[in-house]
Amino acid sequence: MSDGGADDKIEIVKGFIAPVRLRYTVNAGRASSRFLRGLTEGRILGQRCPVCHKVNVPPRGACPTCGVPTEEDVQLGEVGTVTTFCIININFDAKARELPYAAASIVLDGADTTLFHLIQEVPVAKVRMGMRVRAVWAAERGPSLESIDHFKPAGEPDAPYDSYKDHL
Amino acid sequence: MSARREVAIVSYAQTSFAPHTKLNDAELVMEAVTAALERAQLPRKQIGFCVSGSSDYLTGMPFSFVGALDAVGAWPPIQESHVEMDGAWALYEAWVRLLHGDIDTALVYAFGRSSLGDLQDVLVAQLDPYYLAPLGVDPNSLAALQARALLDTGRASERDFAEVATRCKRTAGGAPLDAPYVVSPLRAHDCPPVNDGAAAIVLAAGDRARALCKRPAWIRGIDHRIEAHSLGARDLTRSSSTTLAAVEAGVHTAPIEIAELHAPYSHQELIVKEALQLGDGVRINPSGGALAANPLMVAGLARIGEAAQQILDDNARRTLGHATSGPCLQQNLVCVMEASS
Amino acid sequence: MAADDETLTAPYLLTYDYRRSCGPVIGRFLAGLRAGRIEGVRTAGGRVIVPPVEYDPDNGEPTGDFVAVSSTGTVVSWAWVVEPRPNHPLARPFAWALIKLDGADTAMLHAVDAGRPSRIKTGARVKARFAAERSGHIRDLACFELEDA
Amino acid sequence: MNRCAVVGIGQTRHAQKRTDVSIAGLCREAALRALEDAELTFRDIDAVVLGKAPDMFEGIMMPELYLADALGAVGKPMIRVHTAGSVGGSTALVAAHLVQAGVRKRVLAVAFEKQSESDAMWALSPKLPFQPPLMAGAGGYFAPIIRAYMKRSGAPDEVGMLVAVKDRLNALKNPYAHLQMPDITLDTVRASPMLWDPIRYLETCPSSDGACAVVLTDEDGGRRAARKPAWLWGAAMRSEPTMFSGRNLVDPRAGRDCAADLYAQAGITNPRQEIDVAELYVPFSWFEPMWLENLGFAEQNQGWRLTADGVTALDGDLPINPSGGVMSSNPIGASGLLRFAEAALQVRGLAGAHQVDGAKVAMGHAYGGGSQYFAMWIVGSEPR
Known part of the structure; x- marks a missing residue:
């Protein structure tokens, strides 16, 4: 397909469409597979580093700062603290969401790294740093972070800034 | 300097x-x-x-x-x-x-x-996006065009290809010349x-x-060169970039004992060996080379690693590692290593 | 989505319709194909490059005037495709060939519809077969065919 | 380590869509300008280093293969660098390394992105199995970081708007810049849609097609250069992991460490006083004050005051992004090299209408990934 004009006058061809269709079989790897199976079963699993003892979630099979394999699974709580967030006014998702919506970095109780997820069941104007939130599981779970539909306010007092300031 | x-x-x-x-x-x-x-x-x-x-x-x-x-x-x-x-x-x-x-x-x-x-699809994306990629020409076919050009010069035969394959793949029964072609003149045993x-x-x-390290593999010379992308603009039967890199890396200042050549197709080993002017006394690809195992983006580094290991293990004093990139040996790197400093 | 004892796998289709813009040299060549003719471009050293590019492949210097070349040429090398892939130009067994068109100094890559492998050889004479419907694309050249066919 | 000089600089006219050129044509537009500036030809070049961001932006795997002929690399060494958004900077550094190590005398570094061939948003976030769902786009990653900075520093909301206006006004003096917005004011920025609260539309960078090229030479080449060269005083790169406990995304340690290494090489003890102008990688306006702190131009939580006080304006004491910066042109792979090239243009005195008077020491900065890859250089008008 081209968007050039009539021939003979040598009107040049400006461009064409070049379709690419490549089929892959994605392999999640060991650590991610355990994490994703956990989500299917309604559990959030992190992994503890044998050297620095920090718990990484999602686990990726290695401690990124120590450079050693991580094997020990740690089941995390479903409640955590919003460390920071943004409010989104345009849709990026295949699922049309009601605008605006909030997405936040959340440090789950027992974890040392943050998950990024949706905050719902609260007006966006009330979302705040330090807010305590709880995971709400999707009706249908699978090997995806979408097994957690969103996080909602946990109804606890806000966490003090000092408790999460290292997770920004 | x-x-x-x-x-x-x-x-x-x-x-x-x-x-x-x-x-x-x-x-x-x-x-x-x-x-x-x-x-x-x-x-x-x-x-x-x-x-x-x-x-x-x-x-x-x-x-x-x-x-x-x-x-x-x-x-x-x-x-x-x-x-x-x-x-x-x-x-x-x-x-x-x-x-x-x-x-x-x-x-x-x-x-x-x-x-x-599927590498035969994926590697199409490496080609000129205007004239080549839209034709869907796959890497096996490109290599076959190169192999045919080499056969036409009379410098190699399909039997020579099979001998390379037999040595590298170490398959029982060797590489039979009555095996069907994948893309002629290449048979399955000629492909990685x-x-x-x-x-x-x-x-x-x-x-x-x-x-x-008790016995480091000292890099005596390392160089790499690229050629034109268009197959029609170069002599496919010669690897001029390998030859250039070899001279710059000092390959010919002393004899090489073992060479690990990154030749994914059997005929490419012959072309690279000739470009490096390696004599018959040089052991080529004791590891089996890329015909035995070809993890893309790794196979070239592995050739250098294997050639270095021969020195680390005290099997050789002077070895060569070669890596290639792109269709039909478009880009080549040569690394010469020695035992003593 | 399959699960084995250890790791999860899933199919994934990487798909996108890229928008190529051609620029003056490729764009003119493709316009020529659309009009049923093949053109090359001349380098400062006097060589004729087909298909044309904006630069001399040897030294990167700009190329010059367009030159009409013949739609017939000679096979420089070839490879026989036993089982065509879905994205190949022909659905039946065919030859890829490097073809030096009369008037050109470099060979171009395209398919030759030769029927069976015994009919093609290096040095064979081939001519372009243009697609019936052309849009300004390298596939406006449907393939080449043997001149004596 | 050998001295290294920048003797040629070229860039394309950047635009949302450069449908008038092929990918090779785009790269050549920059490369030929750099060679012309250096009064050299491709024949004079010993090695070519190519940088760009993911291959999937253009759908061409390892495009150095297809571009070898177009960039005059045939018979020469050619390397393809990819370090995410910092790649343009890394491309210059890999090229400089070749000269500094004494391996090559004249190196051409080229970086490009032709985003109009696809859709960067798509290429950055295809629907991959097992990956976290895409909830917020690229800005969704950086908006929470900016919010954290605003809370920590107490900076007023207006600071991001000041940067957005300043950079676009600077771009009016740069004929190559993509965005040309003569009428931009604080009010238009404030009134633009709030995309990722706290980031407004006009506080984000555009998506551009463009390329940049730089010719680097050894000391001898610098001394015999056709025009005044820029001399490399320091070059540094640092990386840190994407996610880990205690990661400070507002003030990444990789950036701090990189700057410290850079200043040590360049003999700079007080960057605020000793650096005359800096081209920083600011894809969202708020990154100007954040980088001012990360790079040691201001104390923690005080960077925004430099912006608010006009210090970073073209006529200020420490002009930041006189070219208009990433906020005005963003051909992703080339954006880092453009920062490095613009810094060199300043100390060569060749920056035209956006020249900072008397600039003798300039900094180029690039970052990429999740604020985790950093590449920087300092160039001077005289050798050090």
């Missing part, structure tokens, strides 16, 4: 180059890097410079090198770079960096999972397998290399 600093390979490690791995990129890299560092007894935090080679198109995911960094333990922050190429070019970058003189060690790694897609894997090399300079 003052004499160049001496740089050596002090350890090499690789994962198994299996037809398919269950590990992800970071897990693969972890295995290779950990083994290479253990062999050198070099703690992660003492690495001066780190550089890797990989291609997003193997897994179809952008930024694949970012996740692999998890396997390095990049904390405190490290001096690090990445080439979207075979790891052999990452090794070249590390060698250049070590010449500066301010750091003494470098880690080089490469990873690739060729099994996740599909493999996943990772490899890692530790480099060190001067006294640091001597301290880390």
Whole structure:
């Protein structure tokens, strides 16, 4: 397909469409597979580093700062603290969401790294740093972070800034 | 200009180059890097410079090198770079960096999972996007055009191809000439397998290399050159870029004992061997080369690693590692290593 | 989505319709194809490059005037495709060939519809077969065919 | 380590869509300008280093292969660098390393992105199995970081708007810049849609097609250069992991360490006083004050005051992004090299209408990934 004009006058061809269709079989790897199976079963699993003892979630099979394999699974709580967030006014998702919506970095109780997820069941104007939130599981779970539909306010007092300031 | 600093390979490690791995990129890299560092007894935090080679198109995911960094333990922050190429070019970058003189060690790694897609489709994306990629011409076909051109010169026969394949693949019953063609004149035994894997090399300079390793593989010369992309613009039966790189790397100043050539297709070994002017006394690809295992983006670095290992193991005094990139040997790198400094 | 004992796998289709812009040299060549003719471009050294590019492949210097070349030429090398792939130009067994068109100094890559492998050889004379419907694309050249066919 | 000089600089006219050129044509537009500036030809070049962001932006795997002929690399060494958004900077550093190590005398560094061939948003976030769902786009990653900075520093909301206006007004003096917005004011920025609260539309960078090229030479080449060269004083790169416990995304340690290494090489003890102008990688306006702190131009939580006080304006004491910066042109792979090239243009005195009077020491800065890859250089009008 081209968007050039009539021939003979040598009107040049400006461009064409070049379709690419490549089929892959994605392999999640060991650590991610355990994490994703956990989500299917309604559990959030992190992994503890044998050297620095920090718990990484999602686990990726290695401690990124120590450079050693991580094997020990740690089941995390479903409640955590919003460390920071943004409010989104345009849709990026295949699922049309009601605008605006909030997405936040959340440090789950027992974890040392943050998950990024949706905050719902609260007006966006009330979302705040330090807010305590709880995971709400999707009706249908699978090997995806979408097994957690969103996080909602946990109804606890806000966490003090000092408790999460290292997770920004 | 003052004499160049001496740089050596002090350890090499690789994962198994299996037809398919269950590990992800970071897990693969972890295995290779950990083994290479253990062999050198070099703690992660003492690495001066780190550089890797990989291609997003193997897994179809952008930024694949970012996740692999998890396997390095990049904390405190490290001096690090990445080439979207075979790891052999990452090794070249590390060698250049070590010449500066301010750091003494470098880690080089490469990873690739060729099994996740269909390479005959994926590698079409490497071609000129206006004239070649829209034709869908696959890598086996391009190699076959090169093989035919070589046959036409009379410098090689299909029997010669089969002999290369028999030696590299070590298959029972050899490589029969009555086997069907995949794309004529290439048969299955003339084409590379599909493999996943990772490899890692530790480099060190001067006294640091001597301290880390009993018998370092000193890099005597390393150079790489590229040719025109269009197949019609070059003589496919000669690897002029290999010849140029070989001269720059000093291949001919003394005899080579063992050469590891990155020749994914059997006829390419003949072309590269001729371009390097290697005599018949040179042992070629004792590892089996890329015809035995061809994890893309890793296979070139692995050739250098295998050639270095021959020195580390005291099997040879002077070896050569070669890497290639692109269709029909478009780009080539030559690395000459010696036992004594 | 399959699960084995250890790791999860899933199919993934990387798909996108890229928008190529051609620029003056490729764009003019493709316009020529659309009009049923093949053109090359001359380098400062006097060589004629087909298909044309904006630069001399040897030294990167700009190329010059367009030159009409013949739609017939000679096979420089070839490879026989036993089982065509879905994205190949022909659905039946065919030859890829490097073809030096009369009037050109470089060979171009395209498919030759030769029927069976015994009919093609290096040095064979071939001529372009243009597609019936053309849009300004390298596939406006449907393939080449043997001149004596 | 050998001295290294920048003797040629070229860039394309950047635009949302450069449908008038092929990918090779785009790269050549920059490369030929750099060679012309250096009064050299491709024949004079010993090695070519190519940088760009993910191959999937253009759908060409390892494009150095297809571009070898176009960039005059045939018979020469060619390397392809990819370090995410910092790649343009890394490309210059890998090229400089070749000269500094004494391996090559004259190196051409080229970086490009032709985003109009696809859709960066798509290429950055295809629907991949097992990956976290895409909830917020690229800005969704950086908006929470900016919010954290605003809370920590107490900076007023207006600071991001000041940067957005300043950079676009600077771009009016740069004929190559993509965005040309003569009528931009604080009010238009404030009134623009709030995309990722706290980031407004006009506080984000555009998506551009463009390329940049730089010719680097050894000391001899610098001394015999056709025009005044820029001399490399320091070059540094640092990386840290994407996610880890205690990671400071507002003030990443990799950036701090990189700057410290850079200043040590360049003999700079007080960057605020000793650096005359800086081209920083600011894809969202708020990154100007954040980087001012990360790079040591201001104390923690005080960077925004430099912006608010006009210090970073073209006529200020420390002009930041006189070219208009990433906020005005963003061909992703080239954006880092453009920062490095613009810094060199300043100390060569060749920056034209956006020249900072008397600039003798300039900094180029690039970052990428999740604020985790850093590449920087300092160039001076005289050798050091």
